[in-house]
Amino acid sequence: MSYIQRFYMSSKIEYRTRFGMLTGALAGLLLLAACTDRGKEDKADATPEAVVRTVERRAEPLTTQQPGRLEAYRSADVRARAGGVVIERRYQEGQKVARGDVLFRIDPQPLSAALDAARGALAKAQAEHDSAKDKIERYRGLLEERAISAREDAESRAAEARTRADVLAARAEVRRAELNLGYTSVVSPIAGRVRRAEVTEGALVGLDSPTLLTRVEQIDPIYVNFSQPAAEVYAMTRDLRAGKLQNGNEAAAPKVHVTLPDGREYDLPGKLLFTDLAVDPGTDTIAMRALLPNPDGVLLPGAFVQVRMQGAVNPNIVRVPRESLLRTGNGAVVRVVDAQGKVHDTKVRAEAIEGRDWLVTDGLKGGEQVIVHNVVQFADGMQVKVKADGEPKVAAKPASAAAAATPDTSEAQAKLESDPARAGPASKAETL
Structure with missing residues (x-):
């Protein structure tokens, strides 16, 4: 290897070393900047988000809720008014019947015989009365001729009066026997639904006392x-006189709604009929009665229901969701977020529940931002970010800022090495 080749080889190695150090330093600076930005974002994200609802003040009828019992509009015990053996039941238990429909039949033969005997007694009494009347007519002429004494005439007149009374009594017995025979067909005294039968065919009824057959x-x-x-009635009366409450439609009776034993709301409202004039000393309550339409027979007598009655109107009602109200040692509170995003525990007075809302009568003026979700996670004085109830959630970022800002140093270095134009003197040496 020549000197020139060795020189260029050493220069290439030195350049790669310096380039790697420079690339690593640059990557470290970028990573530090990304971590700093992410720390700021994490600090901002650490502020909890509170879902709030802006409440409004408006006029609302006050609603009271009390337990109640359903009672039939009319109820009649069907009893045997004639003695005898039941030979037929003419209805299906639970069916609808009209007034006068035959429900049972009692054996009529003994009572038919009694009617015949009464009619015979009446005929006998009538014959005796006719004879007494004829005797009086005969004695009238004899008395004028002094053929009989005045005593005999008086006795004949007394006999006629006795036989006339016997006729009246015999007629009454015939009427009684006819009624008893008619009572063998037991009819419904009112229109309605028939309950279960208390006796069966073959039962002997009505001898000692009127036997209950059905209802x-x-x-x-x-x-x-x-x-x-x-106490509630007195308080409402006091507030009405003070002007805190207003009368609703005075011409119409207060509306009444009921909740069924299974928790469902009954669709048809009723109206208040009666309020007692005295307080029950045992319970310190005032008895009331309402009337409800029941065309489908959903409401059954004796059932336990919850009664809600709309009374006077409060012009300063603020509705808040049920989950927004907390019970504390100091009373009921709701958590309100001010304009600076700070949470405040606000003491309120909640009168009643309407649907899923509390009706707040004191403590809120309207326009406040009330926390409506996960209320227990926040505390008085906490700083929060406000999110209106019903807004969509913010989508999560696809990748973190640090990951986006961190370069792939190995890939950059590989590109530099593979690019002859960016390789500097080393690339020139390689061409030699």
């Missing part, structure tokens, strides 16, 4: 009975 209930419409604490 008929009218459940469209249907009553719901409930009670409201007297």
